[in-house]
Amino acid sequence: MTSTLKGITLKGSAELVAEFFSFGINSILYQRGIYPPETFSRVTQYDMSLQLTTDTKLKNYLANVVSQLKEWLFDCTVQKLVLVITCLETNEVLERWQFDIACDKTAKESSAPRDKSIKSIQEEIRSVIRQITASVTFLPLLETACSFDLLVYTDKDLEVPDKWEESGPQIIDQSEVVRLRSFTTSIHKVNSMVAYKRSDF
């Protein structure tokens, strides 16, 4: 449990970040309409109501990715997490939600917990998620049927686990990038940004 009164450990920070990713990805999927809204149910997290998917396949997929991500966060071998939204008809990448993760490697060596209150971390996370929700105003509509994929940028020398494989970065050509807020647990710092395909007028 991350509710240690003493402070944030590496393990606790990894859990917090993984939890943020889980809820963040769900919010993005709900906001962008990748899955129909009736497959989502409301939950309360970070003192706000968020949408969580009830689709079992999707849940399993997300659970797999997030659990592996937690390990990598603990090992500080992950650099970025990217949510790529692809149009199924044209196989074009339409949107790219990128989360840069900067890990303080000194936390690996010392086991002393860092002094940062969970409340402040949650505040920061809340503002990030609010920004994600507000991004709907400037992001172009996804009119065609879309699907998403989660990419993880890791160190080159990392051992690739079972069922994971290498892939391309899936970059959008001619994209507009908008930087969003970031939050830090004093061990991990997460920067968020969204890149979308420039719509031709």
Added chain:
Amino acid sequence: MDIDDDTTVFATLKSFKNFISLPDASLNQGEPAPAQSNPLQRQYRQRIELLEAAEKVQSKTQQIHEDQEKRQMAMSHKRARIELEKVASLRLSVRISKRLEEREVESSKSLSEQVEANRALRRTQETLNLRIMERDAKLNASYQTVSILKDEIRELKQQIQSKQNIIANQTLATQGLQEQMELQQRKYQEVSQRCQDLQSASSTCSDHELKIKDLERKLALQEQDVVIVKNIKSEVAKVPEMEKALRQLREENIYLRETRENVTLLKEETEGLRRKVERMEKLKEEMVTMELEKEKISQKLQAWENLGQSTGLDIQKPEDLSREVIKIQQREIALKQQNYTLTSGCRSVERSKADLQGELLVQRSKALEEQKKRETQESLVRRLQKRVLLLTKERDGMRSILESYDSELSTNDYTPQLTRRLREAEDVLSKTQNHNAEMEVRGDTVCRSAVDKDRIEELEAERQRLEEQNNVLELRLERHDLEGDYDPVKTKVLHLGQNPTSMAKKQRLEEVEALREEVQCLREHLRSLQTGGAVPAAVGDLGVTVNLPPSQEILDLRKQIESAELKNQRLKEVFQKKIQEFRTVCYVLTGYQIDITTQNQYRLTSLYAEHMDDSLLFKSTGPGSHGNMQLMETDFSRTLGEMVDLHLHHQKSIPAFLSAVTLDLFSRQTTM
């Protein structure tokens, strides 16, 4: 007479009414007489009404008669009175001859009056006569009507009689039918009686049958019993042998029982012995183990006894040993305590070491910071030295300028400014000297050699350029980083194989494939339907069944088409037959075979033609109708020039020509 007739008519009418009312009940039962009597009754009623009207008319005529009589009587009275008066006057005339003269006038007056009265009376009489005439006419009319009515009454009577006859016939018929009915009822009764007899007979038959079945069953049972009895007899024959066997078995049984008792006794003995043997064996084993244990214990005892000698301690009893053990344990406890204290001391030492290491790190970082500060300060010093050099050069320049000014100019106006400037420059110089001294006091005195100004400028420019490039590249790098670019040397991109996008793509492909196959199947099916063939078989292996049954309309239309074609064919055949027949008949009867060569051209070949090619060609002229024919020139027609002239040109008859030709040819054939 009429009145009498009327009265008689009334009487008969009433009696007829009575008669009619009576048979209503009887006629309603059987025959369809009610249907006839109702109109009859209506007719009768109508006639009766008419008769009543006639009665009224008659009464009226009677009244008229009476009135007439009255008037006649009145007339007669009046006439009588007149006569009386006349007589009285006549009588009085004698008496009153005297009075005649007096009363001539009166009499004349009275005569005139009487004449007038007579005239009036005559008028009234005439009127009465007219009325009488009218009444007579009316009477005649009424008589006529009465006669008509009488005729009608006669007719009705006739009808009534006829109806009565019919009724009589029908009653006879009913009687006959009733008799028949009675006969049939009697027959029915007889038949019913027979039926009952038959039923009773059949019941008795069924009873007999039941009895027969029972008897048959009993017979079967008895046969079975017979068979059983035979078997039992055979079995019974075996009885004495069985008795012998039984006796033998009993003896054996007794013998075996005795032996059994012996056997049980022996078994018990054996069991007891076996148990004893087992016990003995167990005891043996125990004994062996005991001996082994005894040996071991004796060895241990010896060892224990030797302990004292082996350890060198004063041990002769176990108590000594325990004492020694206790001592050793106490020693051990003491040693453990020492150990704990040592380990705690070790840990504290390690902790202090870690703390010291931390402090060391801190100190090192501080030292680094100090170094950095020092380096910055050194760089500052260098910069300041450079500045000093520049300033000294400026001063030299200024001094040279001043000297030049001093050398050039000799006016006194500028001297205060110059002196002021000199003073300012000197102040600046002193300040810089002080600053320089301070700097020298602060830092180390490492003086770099003088560098060319130009080189510095070049380097500065290059540096700025490189800085701009660096900024640009950094921006680009950041942009790429935002977009998601990465350094392949340091990072790699991973994702799960089973991710939603790949699954969605797979699904799409599968859908597309399935749709393509469906489209192909449907196209094939459509092709087959268009060619009008049977319905193709379902494409089951894809799970797509294309089983569209041909609609009812299509089937009906096909059937219609087939029937129409059949009809067409039949008509063609019939037509062909008929035309063939007609042509042969024409050929046979007229002697010419008529062929249609082209439109409106007919070729006639004669039955008696000498050569096969001899033929006449006719062409029909005139629009539409084929009535007007013209002969065309052929080889054969040239030979018949005379006939053509005669029959066609003069007589203008084609049949004559043709018949002439036929006769000619026939004559030639027969003669030749």
